[in-house]
Amino acid sequence: MKPSSHAFAENARRALHDATLQQALAKAGVGFVDKRRGAIAGLPEFEALREAGRAIKDHSLANLDHYLARFEQQVTAGGGQVHWAETPAQACAAVLDICQQAGARMIAKGKSMVGEEIAVNDALEAAGYEVVETDLGEYIIQIAHEPPSHIIAPAVHKTRGQIAALFEALHHRPGLTRPLETVPQIVDEARQILRDKFLAADVGITGANFLIAETGSTVIVTNEGNGDLSATLPRVHIVLASIEKAVPTLEDASVLLRLLARSATGQEITSYTTFFTGPRRADDLDGPEEFHVVLVDNGRSQMLGGAYHEMLRCIRCGACLNHCPVYGAVGGHAYGWVYPGPMGAVLTPLMVGLKEGRPLPNASTLCGRCEAVCPMSIPLPKMLREHRRREFVQGLTPPRGRWALAAWAYGARRPWLYRKLGRWMVAMLKLMSGGRGRFRSLPFAGAWTAARDLPAPQGGTFMDQWQRRKHHG
């Protein structure tokens, strides 16, 4: 997907004026927050698990080379194959190669954020394969030709009416009309359409939430069961996984699973948590004949040990999105690439370049809610600030911003001048407000005053007040 993160301001403006989107966002936001809070309140051990989870990830990352090598060894021993990809192009090439060898035509796909990251659907479709997203949310956005707007609820921006209209247009041949209004009707419709696709697919692609080094297993969590059908019915199962997903043991994954479901959807565990290990065995009655794992780096090995190292702890739960006031206001598409919200504002500049992604770390008040709810205690605001610092150092900050910063720095280094200017500004603004104590409108601040008044300064500058108090002390 071609990123449009550079146009964040424009994207955000459009999102804020999109009444349907605003309606969908308002509905979703509170739901996620309340459910997570309820789930955590019901587990007194949550904080202890959070610390343990963080330690597991820190240990896994500190030994990532060893655990990946062990994982590969175990997959191979179980009759599967591991493919390594440094870039999205290499990853797509590996997938295409497997599909070609298998003589595939139709591919059933479970939800995979790495799949979005490497744009595997585009690559497969360009090569003539039919690709069907089987997660309901992913299916909806696939037929709408849109990217996901949330990492765990990809179609959260769509209303029921919009989904019904999409289904109506695509599924309904003349003379065949099923009612499509209620949620059960819509879900049923998708179930019927997608059931045939599962049964006809030659290759199933799923993501992975964790890779278990001990056993060579890949783990997925779903509620719909689509990932399991994608992994069980077709002849070939391909797992797309990024390299930071490796953890040592089944016990370690058990800790992280408790954190993931609660942080993501407020569930104690999702309906289906599955550990896949290799292809079907000689006496198995079903399951794929081939099992492939494509390990994708795409810049992660460069993040290791650097300023963004801790981002590699991310388990993609989406809590930071759900609690972000910016995400809540503009939705996921405004971020212009695959990963939205706070985690996206950190990852996007790293994956598509700071030049393209630079507006994202700036679109934040650094309120810190994301870090507070992150089950992996990732210091997201700190990393957003690091992006801003690099942006400035690399000269990517636009002239207006640089000029304003330079002017401020000039004053800040000359306290006498700063105070003098401050006093002058206070007096001017007071005068301009005409004694009303607030402004209805102000030049250069129209965006602010459009929706609210700006209070006029009262009673002198901070420094003046400070001095006065000291004397009256």
Added chain:
Amino acid sequence: MVDARAAILGRLAKALRHDTAADAPAVVQRLNEKARGPQPQWPESMRERFLAKLAKVSATHAELGSRAEIVQAVGAYLAAQNLPNHLTAAPHSLLNEVAWPNDWRLEQRRARGEDRLGLAVAFCAIAETGSLMLLAGPDSPTTLNFLPDDFLCLLPESRIVPRMEDAWALLRQERGAMPRAANIVTGPSRTADVEQTIQLGAHGPRRLHVLLLRG
């Protein structure tokens, strides 16, 4: 792809300042120890906890005094759901000797797209979350857990363990290695992808019914 492998592992080793490819002692120890994280606690008995959590995820259950009651329990379910007497069952030893009524159509095989009702036997159950664990194998085809609209699962009560970690311990002890798929199933299939409204029966079973076998 050999080059990509070397390049990635090389970069990782360099960033981590690991100069040998051999597993560090900490890694070997970790893999052998299989240490558990904090274990959630609860006051109820395992059975109570399992059943309470099972109900919370919209699954149902019936209690069976002995294996002789399997037919009756399945029959009651078929009648309640108004289903024909067709079922696809796992070729599992606990089901092999059941004397099914003559007018029922019963097949022991993997599931197919048109199957309405599947019956399998759980490897074990997890009390903490009300989950069933099923292991793919000749006596437990995975398709049975996912394709039919109605999924019935036989669970001997003695197979309920407290937590996921206990299920792994049992698996290591009894099987030695991971099966192709270890499915942890918690309630029927569901989705919230349309306006955050929970709807059961997305792609997998619409209903999950546990036959809890006493003793």
